[in-house]
Amino acid sequence: MKILITGGAGFIGGNFVSYMIDKYPTYEIYNLDALTYAGDLAKHEAIRNYKNYHFIKENIVNRAAIYSLFQQERFDCVVHFAAESHVDRSIEDPEVFTRTNVLGTQVLLDAANDIGIKKFIHISTDEVYGDLELDSNTLFTETTPIQPSSPYSASKASSDLLVHSYYRTYHLPVNITRCSNNYGPYQHAEKLIPLTISKVLNKQKIPVYGDGKNVRDWLHVYDHCAAVDLVLHEGVNGEVYNIGGNNEKSNIDIVSSIIEMLDGSLDLIEYVTDRLGHDRRYAIDSSKISKLGWKPMYKFNTGLEKTIDWYVRNQNFFKEKVNENGNV
Numbered sequence: 622m623k624i625l626i627t628g629g630a631g632f633i634g635g636n637f638v639s640y641m642i643d644k645y646p647t648y649e650i651y652n653l654d655a656l657t658y659a660g661d662l663a664k665h666e667a668i669r670n671y672k673n674y675h676f677i678k679e680n681i682v683n684r685a686a687i688y689s690l691f692q693q694e695r696f697d698c699v700v701h702f703a704a705e706s707h708v709d710r711s712i713e714d715p716e717v718f719t720r721t722n723v724l725g726t727q728v729l730l731d732a733a734n735d736i737g738i739k740k741f742i743h744i745s746t747d748e749v750y751g752d753l754e755l756d757s758n759t760l761f762t763e764t765t766p767i768q769p770s771s772p773y774s775a776s777k778a779s780s781d782l783l784v785h786s787y788y789r790t791y792h793l794p795v796n797i798t799r800c801s802n803n804y805g806p807y808q809h810a811e812k813l814i815p816l817t818i819s820k821v822l823n824k825q826k827i828p829v830y831g832d833g834k835n836v837r838d839w840l841h842v843y844d845h846c847a848a849v850d851l852v853l854h855e856g857v858n859g860e861v862y863n864i865g866g867n868n869e870k871s872n873i874d875i876v877s878s879i880i881e882m883l884d885g886s887l888d889l890i891e892y893v894t895d896r897l898g899h900d901r902r903y904a905i906d907s908s909k910i911s912k913l914g915w916k917p918m919y920k921f922n923t924g925l926e927k928t929i930d931w932y933v934r935n936q937n938f939f940k941e942k943v944n945e946n947g948n949v
């Protein structure tokens with residue numbers, strides 16, 4: 622089995638590359654990544670010289686290069702993680718989000734469709750559904766209407782629609798997965814959990830947006846990798862699968878837990894101006910993928926403790942990503 626993993630130098634894609642190399646030593650794994658600010662190959666140091674691991678530095682928007690790679694390698698499957706992923710950056714500079722997330726996805730779809738593929742998995746996000754009321758019990762299901770709030774989530778929703786259209790029009794064997802907020806090793810320091818850990822380790826103020834009561838559902842990245850693996854092997858073509866951790870937490874609870882676990886005596890919380898268009902609550906129903914046989918294995922407190930421990934032991938990871946003022 623020859624698998625192309627796009628965005629394999631990023632956080633989730635990078636963990637997925639390692640997971641697949643460990644679990645399937647007979648698979649050929651191709652990691653294609655543009656190595657933007659969010660990419661980092663240090664995480665693959667241990668597998669760099671494996672015969673079944675191949676790295677290609679390329680941008681998914683480069684149609685000629687992508688076509689030539691597909692023609693040369695004749696992949697069986699594509700697992701497409703490559704994306705601009707940070708909501709705050711999309712508010713500052715939306716264009717690259719459309720270019721990479723929409724046009725880049727289209728290039729991959731065209732190459733897969735023209736040259737042939739057995740499975741195309743598009744990794745998407747629960748953010749395409751928009752947001753929920755804080756005090757409701759409502760959950761996003763796969764049939765919840767798409768109503769994105771940020772330029773980031775609009776670009777992901779647009780690419781989801783394109784992927785679906787290639788299934789309907791050309792019968793391309795696709796799946797779309799929509800995950801909740803991931804945490805775990807190797808996440809970029811711009812995201813809430815690593816950012817908070819880095820700030821606490823350096824005794825710097827932690828910017829909490831708005832009133833800090835926004836709620837996210839937290840999923841350990843290893844649980845996410847297992848879910849994508851399952852969809853790759855068992856997913857029904859054309860279907861969307863939600864993947865959530867069943868762990869709803871407010872941002873202020875997350876930040877307070879991290880401070881408590883590292884040094885409860887510190888007073889570092891700083892409420893700052895809210896994110897524009899800030900979604901209030903995400904909560905996701907994963908019962909469809911659980912029927913395929915998946916459930917999250919990580920309990921949030923254990924997962925968070927292990928994650929904090931990993932960042933404490935690997936503080937070098939922050940070095941190139943955070944300046945001396947603690948800013949990304």
Ligand SMILES: Cc1cn([C@H]2C[C@H](O)[C@@H](COP(=O)(O)OP(=O)(O)O[C@H]3O[C@H](CO)[C@@H](O)[C@H](O)[C@H]3O)O2)c(=O)[nH]c1=O
Pocket residue numbers: 706707708709745746747748800801802803811812813814816828829830831835836837872896903
């Ligand atoms: C960076 C930062 C974030 N926040 C808040 C905003 C959010 O409510 C929450 C989490 O923020 P972020 O870590 O940026 O993640 P969020 O915007 O939820 O989006 C993440 O999770 C999504 C899945 O839900 C993914 O699709 C996105 O690619 C990923 O970036 O914490 C703060 O209060 N302060 C901060 O400094």
